Amino acid sequence: MSIMKKRIVLVNQSSGFLVVDDLNAYCTKYDCVSILCAGIKEGVRSINPKVQIDKICKYNKASTLRRLLTWSLGTIQVLFKLLFKYRNFEVVYYTNPPMACFSALLLRNKFRIVEYDIYPNALEAIGISDRHIIYRIWKSIKKKLYAKADAIYTLSEGMKEILLEYGEAEKIKVVPLWSASDDFKPICKEQNPFVKEHHLENKFVVMYSGNIGYTHSVECLIEVAKNMQTDNDVKFLMIGEGKKKTDLVAQAEELNLRNITFLPLQDFNVLPYSLASADLGIITLDENVSRVSVPSKTFNLMAVGVPLLAISNNDTEMFRLISKYQNGRCISKSNVDDIVAYIRELKSDKMLKQKYCNNSLLASKDFTFKNSELYL
Incomplete structure (x- = not known):
């Protein structure tokens, strides 16, 4: 009888050295590791050759309109790729595109969410208050996502405190960021x-x-x-x-x-x-x-x-x-x-x-x- 392979796919439209380290860590525990992204900027630590990179559209932050367009297109691409190509994979959603994790409510994959940016709260920076219909719908969806997710990861205790309005404390874990390179050290x-x-x-x-x-x-x-x-x-x-x-x-x-x-x-x-x-x-x-x-x-x-x-x-x-x-x-x-x-x-x-x-x-x-x- 064949043993079921452990498979995981990460979703992060704009990926840098932090995600490289994440992917390399997952390679120690999973047989198949993939990522949906526009591309990866490697730092000093190279990405494990075991990782499969599956391209989606590039995030464009030149204007609010371009952000929304590239986020929306990226979200649609993620949904269809997960539905048809990664049906038996665990999924790790990062908050770029911020709406990509909505796919989890339509799919049966086990999933986790990594909160680098907190939405819908971040919408207040562009004038969308917590009374706006978009904000309230997003908040409702997020509570459902948190109830269904296996785990939520965020970067600080302060961020965790904010996320408690969406889910239980036991499910939300803090994983601090880290230095980009081992070459960062004092130099006289x-x-x-x-x-x-x-x-x-x-x-x-x-x-x-x-x-x-x-x-x-x-x-x-x-x-x-x-x-x-x-x-x-x-x-x-x-x-x-x-x-x-x-x-x-x-x-x-x-x-x-x-x-x-x-x-x-x-x-x-x-x-x-x-x-x-x-x-x-x-x-x-x-x-x-x-x-x-x-x-x-x-x-x-x-x-x-x-x-x-x-x-x-x-x-x-x-x-x-x-x-x-x-x-x-x-x-x-x-x-x-x-x-x-x-x-x-x-x-x-x-x-x-x-x-x-x-x-x-x-x-x-x-x-x-x-x-x-x-x-x-």
């Missing part, structure tokens, strides 16, 4: 080629590295840089791209700020060096998002042993993380003077800076790719 400035290339020797580097978009509250850094023009040994680096960048560059030029440099998004193989050049790593998110989310860049910064400055309020997941590990501060974007004071304190107090560096490194041990095994 004397041996860091990024430091030499950008003339950062003898500078206290305050770095923001990531998206410079509408959901990222980075404008206050211009004001901070303006207030620190007399601190000749402080250098602000803003690395990345996004819709706010042009305006920020224009503001810096208008104010003739010589202590701030804008750089393009760095190649993945440069990131370990660029992040390690920082003396202080900036993390910022929109207020609505930061209450429950920790940006993935946080774990990369901790892995290189950098003190943190989270530009957020105290009722946020970042505040909980920094309070737990004692590796930085959380300061509201409106408190520019406090941000300036913190930078100056960290620059002058070597013992405090070293404490935060050490604590970031210790914290990073809790956020490695081994966390992907918690999905098994």
Whole structure:
């Protein structure tokens, strides 16, 4: 008598290094592992050759309309592929496309959901309130999904608290994110080629590295840089791209700020060096998002042993993380003077800076790719 093979398929329209680690973990327990996605961006860890990649349409975030169109098309493709090609597979739905998991109510597959973004709650960011008919229908569907699902996974305790309105606590499990690469580690400035290339020797580097978009509250850094023009040994680096960048560059030029440099998004193989050049790593998110989310860049910064400055309020997941590990501060974007004071304190107090560096490194041990095994 033949033994039934264990089969699983992941659904994630936009897949990066985190999903690669998830797939590799599933390969240790399942005979057949597939993923429905537009493509996979591999990091340092390569995807197991056992994984079968089945393409769906690419997620396009250029506008709200294009997001909706590509989400909708992706959801339809997922439904038909699961129905005709993966009927005997377990399914793991990620929240991209956010409606893809609706398929589970029409199919007999066992399934789990990984909540990277919380819908319908996230709809409030585009003006759809909890009284809107779309929001209420989505909420009703989600409660049915949670009742039927084998498990729900999310990224933080704050996100879990929100998800309790949809299902039982016993079914909702927290799996924290992790660093993108094992190559993220401290590098002394004397041996860091990024430091030499950008003339950062003898500078206290305050770095923001990531998206410079509408959901990222980075404008206050211009004001901070303006207030620190007399601190000749402080250098602000803003690395990345996004819709706010042009305006920020224009503001810096208008104010003739010589202590701030804008750089393009760095190649993945440069990131370990660029992040390690920082003396202080900036993390910022929109207020609505930061209450429950920790940006993935946080774990990369901790892995290189950098003190943190989270530009957020105290009722946020970042505040909980920094309070737990004692590796930085959380300061509201409106408190520019406090941000300036913190930078100056960290620059002058070597013992405090070293404490935060050490604590970031210790914290990073809790956020490695081994966390992907918690999905098994």
